Amino acid sequence: xxxxxxxxxVMMLGxxxxxxxxxxxxxxxxxxxxxxxYSQRLHTFTLPAQRGSILDAFRQPLALSVEARDVYADPxxxxxxxxxxxxxxxxxxxxxxxxRRSLSAGGSFxxxxxxxxxxxxxxxxxLKLPGIGFLPVPKRSYPDGPLAAQVLGYVGTDGDGLxxxxxxxxxxxxxxxxxxxxxxxxxxxxxxxxxxxLSAPVPGDDLVTTLDRQFQYQVQAALAAAVKANHAKGGTVxxxxxxxGDVYAMASYxxxxxxxxxxxxxxxxxxxxxxxxxxxxSVNKVITAxxxxxxxxxxxxxxxxxxxxxxxSGFTIHDSHPHPVEKMTLGDIxxxxxxxxxxxxxxxxxxxxxxxxxxxxxxxxxxxxxxPGETPGVVPPxxxxxxxxxxTIAYGQGLAVNPMQMASVYATIxxxxxxxxxxxATGLIDGDGVFHPADASPTRxxxxxxxxxxxxxxxxxxxxxxxxxxxxxPGYQVAGKTGTALKVDPRTGxxxxxxxxxxxxxLPASDPxxxxxxxxxxxTTIYGGIASAPLxxxxxxxxxxxxGITPGEPVALPPSAxxxx
Amino acid sequence: xxxxxxxxxxxxVTVLIVGVVTLNAFLAQAAFxxxxxxxxxxxxxxxxxxxxxxxxxxxxxxxVASWARRHQMVTPAxxxxxxxRVPGSDR
Numbered sequence: 001x002x003x004x005x006x007x008x009x010v011m012m013l014g015x016x017x018x019x020x021x022x023x024x025x026x027x028x029x030x031x032x033x034x035x036x037x038y039s040q041r042l043h044t045f046t047l048p049a050q051r052g053s054i055l056d057a058f059r060q061p062l063a064l065s066v067e068a069r070d071v072y073a074d075p076x077x078x079x080x081x082x083x084x085x086x087x088x089x090x091x092x093x094x095x096x097x098x099x100r101r102s103l104s105a106g107g108s109f110x111x112x113x114x115x116x117x118x119x120x121x122x123x124x125x126x127l128k129l130p131g132i133g134f135l136p137v138p139k140r141s142y143p144d145g146p147l148a149a150q151v152l153g154y155v156g157t158d159g160d161g162l163x164x165x166x167x168x169x170x171x172x173x174x175x176x177x178x179x180x181x182x183x184x185x186x187x188x189x190x191x192x193x194x195x196x197x198l199s200a201p202v203p204g205d206d207l208v209t210t211l212d213r214q215f216q217y218q219v220q221a222a223l224a225a226a227v228k229a230n231h232a233k234g235g236t237v238x239x240x241x242x243x244x245g246d247v248y249a250m251a252s253y254x255x256x257x258x259x260x261x262x263x264x265x266x267x268x269x270x271x272x273x274x275x276x277x278x279x280x281x282s283v284n285k286v287i288t289a290x291x292x293x294x295x296x297x298x299x300x301x302x303x304x305x306x307x308x309x310x311x312x313s314g315f316t317i318h319d320s321h322p323h324p325v326e327k328m329t330l331g332d333i334x335x336x337x338x339x340x341x342x343x344x345x346x347x348x349x350x351x352x353x354x355x356x357x358x359x360x361x362x363x364x365x366x367x368x369x370x371x372p373g374e375t376p377g378v379v380p381p382x383x384x385x386x387x388x389x390x391x392t393i394a395y396g397q398g399l400a401v402n403p404m405q406m407a408s409v410y411a412t413i414x415x416x417x418x419x420x421x422x423x424x425a426t427g428l429i430d431g432d433g434v435f436h437p438a439d440a441s442p443t444r445x446x447x448x449x450x451x452x453x454x455x456x457x458x459x460x461x462x463x464x465x466x467x468x469x470x471x472x473x474p475g476y477q478v479a480g481k482t483g484t485a486l487k488v489d490p491r492t493g494x495x496x497x498x499x500x501x502x503x504x505x506x507l508p509a510s511d512p513x514x515x516x517x518x519x520x521x522x523x524t525t526i527y528g529g530i531a532s533a534p535l536x537x538x539x540x541x542x543x544x545x546x547x548g549i550t551p552g553e554p555v556a557l558p559p560s561a562x563x564x565x
Numbered sequence: 566x567x568x569x570x571x572x573x574x575x576x577x578v579t580v581l582i583v584g585v586v587t588l589n590a591f592l593a594q595a596a597f598x599x600x601x602x603x604x605x606x607x608x609x610x611x612x613x614x615x616x617x618x619x620x621x622x623x624x625x626x627x628x629v630a631s632w633a634r635r636h637q638m639v640t641p642a643x644x645x646x647x648x649x650r651v652p653g654s655d656r
Contacts, residue, residue, distance in 0.1 A: 050614075061621045067611045118615070143621035217626035218643040225642070541644035548650070 041183040049175030052204030056213045068139035069121035071112040077131030091124045115139040142258040149258040150271035175204030206429040210246035219249040226535040230523035236272045238407045238517040242414035245422040245441040275373040277400035281485025282337045284396030291357040294451040297348040301559045303327040306341045315388040331558030334458040335466030339395040346394030355382040360446045361409045368421040377401040407517040410504045414512035417452035460509040461557045470533035477554040480505015482528035498522045501531035508552035514543045
């Protein structure tokens with residue numbers, strides 16, 4: 001009996017101890033244990049959002065995200081490194097040594113290749129190589145390869161836009177990642193009655209651009225042919241609607257394939273139409289003429305005495321070719337592209353007025369496209385102008401603009417004196433497929449409609465009788481201007497022997513439907529009328545077909561003292 | 566009476582157990598089907614994008630011109646192209 005009592009007491013004490021410990025666990029430490037257990041069971045997964053596509057004006061995809069695989073190795077489980085590398089390399093298009101390095105890396109994880117096409121990944125998966133794994137990842141695809149690559153930009157391996165429209169519209173395209181919170185068993189299976197919260201990812205919006213991929217292709221093909229024919233360094237073309245500011249095509253040559261952007265030189269990846277500035281040369285004379293007409297500084301029938309060279313503030317300026325002193329009207333000066341004539345007109349206008357017209361046409365500030373890295377160009381402040389500055393700016397030397405700024409000047413003339421902000425995107429399509437149009441481009445009147453129409457008549461005479469005859473199109477009256485600008489040699493900081501040849505114009509002169517800027521960098525045939533006008537003509541003829549442009553009534557040409565008409 | 570009651574109670578309990586198990590199996594089955602449908606839908610979405618990409622590549626003017634050149638065709642210069650418009654087409 002005594003022993004039973006002892007046993008009972010011992011058991012009671014034991015049970016009391018267990019009860020006490022249970023109480024401590026339940027009442028005092030229960031919360032923290034519950035939390036620890038919960039945190040072990042609860043897993044949070046980030047669900048990446050589908051990046052929006054970039055579409056052309058007809059909703060054809062120019063860039064979209066497709067499924068791909070990152071291929072990785074767990075080197076601990078790779079049995080025969082040499083054999084595995086020899087099998088993997090040809091499937092992924094890599095060198096064996098490169099794969100061998102990944103397979104023999106230390107640790108438990110090493111990338112073999114990133115963003116591999118699904119078909120290649122599936123071929124590799126079928127080999128069932130031990131230690132090789134696959135992670136599903138999105139990959140940016142540019143189905144048209146080099147088409148508009150400098151405009152579209154590209155996306156890094158982390159899915160962020162790095163350049164161009166991909167960078168500019170990153171916030172809209174990227175979408176919002178989702179989240180999945182799940183309670184899971186130690187074996188990784190979801191617990192049926194546990195937490196299962198899904199916050200679905202919101203896909204990015206699709207960006208609808210103003211580009212027309214068929215137009216873009218023809219522009220790029222024609223530009224490439226023109227650059228090669230002229231043994232030039234490169235070239236830039238812009239095709240736009242003067243009334244809406246919509247850019248149909250924007251091309252830079254040399255081009256690169258956005259699918260393999262890392263292999264392209266950084267200089268080639270630049271969208272020269274917006275990020276590079278050039279001295280425009282004689283295409284800038286259109287501003288000199290517009291200022292003179294708008295300010296009534298020069299009558300259309302006034303005859304200037306124009307020699308082939310002139311001394312201004314100790315600086316000799318020349319026409320492009322020697323000629324005797326000639327009588328020229330403003331129309332003749334533009335048609336024959338006389339530098340001396342333009343300088344004399346600018347002297348009539350005066351430096352402050354010329355400076356204000358450069359600003360009114362948008363020089364010295366970006367065009368408002370918002371394109372990453374767009375240059376505002378360089379316009380010397382009025383306080384620094386000498387008589388020589390006024391003279392050289394009159395014919396487009398001594399200042400720098402980007403090609404889009406220059407194209408916008410001609411778009412303003414074509415749009416009867418109203419500047420329209422150029423644009424590359426017309427709107428966004430949300431995840432529900434609803435199109436949200438962008439606001440219409442801002443506009444401002446720069447010169448009167450009458451002045452713009454008079455300048456148009458002069459530009460028409462350039463093509464009919466002047467330096468731009470190679471831009472003629474039978475049945476259509478084309479208005480435009482040639483430009484041949486000396487380039488500054490970066491080594492000496494002075495003008496060298498290289499040129500930029502350009503032709504910028506529109507058609508038909510009476511009712512302009514399209515503006516085309518054709519610029520060729522360092523052609524062997526230096527003149528814009530020879531190197532660039534044929535390129536303009538090719539693209540203008542295509543524009544007539546693509547846009548269904550009708551000839552319209554011809555405009556009257558301005559008075560001439562040279563007997564051009 | 567006692568045996569009858571036990572038999573009846575056993576039947577009731579068995580039916581209840583079978584019912585609960587069956588219901589659970591149906592719910593699990595439905596959950597599997599739903600998950601499977603979600604995965605399928607997700608895959609279809611990815612397939613759609615992949616096929617859109619394939620279609621865009623096949624219709625790309627770059628590809629078409631390249632194919633034409635490979636087959637000894639001459640692609641016209643931009644200025645020599647004449648576009649025939651189909652009535653009702655916007656392009």
